[in-house]
Ligand code: SF4
C-alpha cells in the first residue's frame with residue numbers, strides 16, 4: 001500500500017514508457033487518448049501528485065481504470081498500477097473534495 005506522495009512518485013518513476021502494458025488494457029480503446037491506458041494514467045498521476053492538474057479529463061482517466069491488473073502482468077518494471085490508482089483516487093478526494101462536483105460539471 002502506498003502511503004505518501006513521495007512513495008507514489010517513486011513508484012510512478014519506475015515506468016520506462018515501453019508501452020507493453022497498453023496491449024492488454026481493456027479501457028484504452030474506449031477512451032479518447034492514451035490517458036485511458038496504464039502508461040498514460042501513470043503520467044497523469046504524476047501531475048495529480050504535483051498538483052499541476054486535477055481536471056475533469058484527468059479524474060475521468062483515473063476513475064475509468066477497472067483495477068483488473070492485466071497491465072502489471074506485462075510490465076517489465078513491475079510498476080504497481082493498482083496501488084498508484086488507489087492512491088491517486090484518495091488524493092483526488094482528499095485534496096479536491098469540496099471542488100469535485102464543480103470540476104466534473106465543467107465542459108472540458
Ligand atoms: S488495471 Fe487499469 S490501467 Fe491496468 S490494464 Fe486494468 S484497466 Fe488498464
Ligand code: SF4
Nearest residue numbers: 015016018019021075
Ligand atoms: S509496461 Fe510498465 S514500464 Fe512499460 S509503459 Fe507500461 S507501466 Fe510503464
